[in-house]
Amino acid sequence: MNRTLEKLTILSDAAKYDASCSSSGSKRANHNKGLGNSDGMGICHSYTEDGRCVSLLKILFTNHCIYDCAYCVSRRSNDVRRVAFTVEEVVDLTINFYRRNYIEGLFLSSGIFKSADYTMERLVRVAKTLRQQHSFNGYIHLKAIPGASPELLHEAGLYSDRLSVNIEIPSETSLKKVAPEKNYPDIITPMNYLSDEKDRYQDDKKHLRKTPLFLPAGQSTQLIVGASPESDLQILHLADGLYKQQRLKRVYYSGYVPIATDNRVPLLKAPPLVRENRVYQADWLLRFYRFSVDEIVSEAHPNLDLEVDPKVSYALRNPEKFPVDINKADYEMILRVPGIGVKSAMKIVKSRVHQRLNLDHLQRMGVALKRARFFITCPGSQHQHKDYETSRLRQMILSSESAVRQSPQLSLFG
């Protein structure tokens, strides 16, 4: 017990810098009267005191590592205590935490010990044991270890719901500087392989009655923000490409937490949390608000505005597109109004079929009028914005939002 407690302490501490927490998007229903069910939405069973969701038992299999990546606590040259779980220990913790409704499943990552295949084989064995010996239908997220053989990756895809390879550093030049043993091809190759395999199974589905589940929740990755000099433009273009070409389900962004003094990475006083938040907002605009990268950042404005969110920033740079007529504009344009989210936009287009909407209606539906009112027309709204210069409008928005900006970190639903 004490031994397990010590391992859990060290190996969860070392895994916590991985921002991924999602447990949604799988299709693994409990058909075998076994343990667990993963066909619904994800559930956050708790939240840490830094406000992040605890959905999965997120641990490293081991923190032994042959690599020396400057941004990582487990790097070879760092003087930390090294331990490793056994397959049985990880399985036992997962099952017993799951049965008590502490978690949705397991997120298993690892330092690289001996070789990529040696490590990958351990991770696969944990997933296989859970699925086959314990009829476990909970959520399993494994790390795909760069350089692991296609056979092992394929097996991993059969037993897990999601696999991820973390890119971490958003350009290859910077990656070379901080992680000399890593390169982009080693990271992208397994991503492409898994994406192709998933497609192959999808095709089989058209001809075969029953095909095995293969990565039902797809792939994700993580980019570290602020450990290297890339602009938000570079970061968002990379993410956009990963969504389109590798068809990733999620790209996570992690504001670099200065974890140790290593002169290859900058010594920051605090993690760049506001920038991280802005990048997430931009990512949301790409995935749910039908924006393209070029509309959010450009060569002229390569970095996101830290003072206002990217949607306000877009509206201020494109005054000719506003105000938007709430009772007539397309759904797409209503989505672009600062202060109107996906749910409010849906409510607006569904309700206006029945009656003309005024400002009161919008307020009651939950539209954030303190931002939206500058960019819309409807009965009850004043067209004051037409009289304002962009810079003055910006000031007005900033002053009406000052309460929000004073909070140490913007609320974030990752």
Added chain:
Amino acid sequence: MSLYLYDGSFDGLLTAIFECFADRRQPTDILNQETYQASLLEDLRPIQTDIAKAERVIKGIDARSDGRGGELVYQLFLSELTGIELRIYRLVELLVRQNDPNILENYANPDVLYSAQVSKMISREVHRMHAFVRFQKAANNIYYAVISPDFNVIPLIGDHFQRRYADQRWVIFDTRRHYGLYYDLTHTSFIDVESDILSGATDAFVNASLDGLEDQYQQLWKQYFQSVTIQERRNIKLHLCHVPRRYWKYLVEKQVGRDGLLSRKN
């Protein structure tokens, strides 16, 4: 004044709504006789619950709402909010009057908007129960959890836990409303405080704490919860927004001592 008095059950409320339509009268209010304070001045109409009438109302609601209304009305009822009966009546009346299923999407209508908001509150509470229920394993191999939710969501959470924990026996008990659910590996059924499953629990917990396994997993979980926090990012305000204090009593990881759930006061 026309006050309808029903027995507090969902079928009772539906019967009362049926009678309102039969009487062709706008009710001034529909009140639960359990909580109603008698007054001599009022014109009271006590309603005898009638399952057949209740079913006709539900069928009528579903027929006019593409099958969405029945579930919605039940959710609203479980909110136990003051005045919810009259709100439900008004929603039913709206569906009957408009005879357009899409009217439930007219959020500019105050009754529709209110229903959508209450429905969202209920869904959020259901989701929180999915998240914050914590089971303790007793020596009789049954997993026990106690809850005291803001709304009466016990009838809405059974399916989720049955699908998830198909191979273990479990109990979830609402200490505020004094009833709960018991899954026996085949079915989930309602239980009350008199149930043997509950009376056996105390002994079973004493025995469980002897072998110490339950305690061990709780300690491991608490340690895990501590270790995954990134101190540099500490943000208690955000933490509290996700895990309001009133839910802490459920959560093993928010307990400092070693006492079990059942010995804890609610």
